[in-house]
Amino acid sequence: MTDTQHNKIQREVETGTLSQTAADLQDERLIRSEGLGGAVRAFFGRVRRGDLGQLPVIIGLVVIWAIFTILNPTFLSADNLSNLVQEMTPVGILSLGIVLVLLLGQIDLSVGSVSGLASAVVGVLAVQLGLPYLVAILAGMAVGVAIGLLYGFLFIRFGVPSFVITLAGLLGFVGIQLWILGANGSINIPFQSWFTQFAFAWFLPPWLAYVLVLLAGLGILYGDLSRSRRRHHAGLSSTPLSLTLIKAITLVVVLGFVAWYFSTSRGTGVMFTLFVVLVVLMDFLLMRTRWGRSIYAVGGNVEAARRAGIRVNGVYLSVFMLCSFFAAVGGILQTAYLQSANSQSGTGDVNLDAIAAAVIGGTSLFGGRGRAWSALLGIIVIFSITSGLNLLNLNSAARYVITAIVLLLAVIVDSLSRRSRAAHGQA
């Protein structure tokens, strides 16, 4: 009894003397990291412990760009880069869906086939049957959603591993794609339609691009400031104002430069902008909503999530559905960009590019770790390699080998940082 009383007194003394400090910084064992310098130190500390986040892919990207620029300066030209970001967008959207299933610790091997099927559906409905493009597009998306629901149902009801379900989907939906396309195996989309123009010829006017960049900066600034205010109000430590300002200004300068650089060529593509908006939206949903939190929880420990009252089956169903939906959207955009729906749509390395992009971008294959941003960063890496090698007139043989090496490096970095987190008690 005296022991507890002693503890109580000690506790009161502690809270009395330390009441000036924010509620989350009162433990004396905590390494203080206040102010701007503290934030920088905290960042390096995280990296040392193996909490790398998106750092490896950013470093990798800089290295890849440096090498290709040295070998052929055209690589960094505005024409090449603005082409690159348009070209990568359809596969990037597939990759966004892959990030979601990887977060659950599952996999979808069939995104390529689903994108091909959606492409065929749009081609047949819009060109052969002459329906409005909007109807054809909605039908293509509906096909994606239906496939995702089917996967989710099979997974929940029979407990078949997603690996096998989607492997069956990979084969089956290619078959349906070929069957829908019929004997010809190829449908050309008229170049003049708004559908192809959207993907191929629509670019943001420079002023609109700058306005969007400014809005992004203001959004970050507003979000950070209001969070700091709320944290201060709740008696918690908050981000220093200087750091918030630096973050917002850096973002505006970097994005502004990108927009300006693209504007010296054809401009910033509308399709690419759509991709970035989708990534931002998904990141928001993952980080700031209950649904997103439950995805990370299921990916980390299914049983714990179930016992916490999360409707685990609903999470699986929604994620499989979204993944196939994104696959369909990617396929539809690819159709528009290539002005053709054919038997080759969604085949070849589309599947593996999409999965590799998510992993290269820093989403863990083991579930529960990763951000929506990894789809964007990873797909830039993959298409940079493709584009750089094309400029060097190297054939696809070299491209496959180099992409494979980058993928292996990414997985090794993932495993090493996992080990490092374990060594620092953070795994």
Place this chain on the structure above:
Amino acid sequence: MSLQVDPAATREPILSLRGVSKTFGAVQALKDIDLDVYPGEVVALVGDNGAGKSTLIKILAGVHPHDEGTLTFDGDEVVLTSPTQSQGLGIATVFQDLALCDNLDVVSNLFLGREIIRGGTLDEEAMESKSWELLRQLAARIPSVRIAVAGLSGGQRQTVAIARSLIGDPRIVLLDEPTAALGVAQTAEVLNLIERLRDRGHGVLLISHNMADVQAVADRVAVLRLGRNNGVFTVQEVSYEEIIAAITGATDNVVTKRAAARAHKPDHIVDAETEGGAQ
């Protein structure tokens, strides 16, 4: 300081079991179990392996419904059919495996499935300050609530699991071997935590194999043997040997023989051992 008055005379039990039975196929796992848990009281549930402790906890947690007998919670007879229903009534269970998400931070784990929502998005600030409030009340030693649970020690993880059970403000907390995998200091921390639960007026039902823990923290001990009640003792009035006898069902058993053999050892060794074992 502690409860010297018979609690039954002053208060109504939160949870009361009368003649509860459970069979699994041909196995009679529990037979005619009577048990009361009062507010502000720690009841230890002890028994050998296979005595039915885990089955009883699972019935109370809503994992398995019971077959016969009555279960009374706050004066109302209830049938627990699902974990959600059990939680909704105010029965919080901390299972032995803790069920934490290692990749999420302490705040996310504490509020998992019960997140505070503000304008459609997670209210991280409210959750974080509530987490600190709760951890302070428990005098829990967690350096930061923004680190992944994977980075915490065994005792801290147990603390997070127990703190999480308190988020819904339960009437009674069931703890399944909370000190089984812990070191000396962490065990002491968890025992402190259990005392604080009692001070806050929660009823606590504690499963433990460790008699030192039971004697240190429990008010009463309920012994199960082969699926039946084998005595309920007030801790201050019962000796270690009596509890062991109730658990094993005999006064002449392996444990008492061992104790008798030790009594023949030189005095200073016995002294050292009893001092080390005392809380």
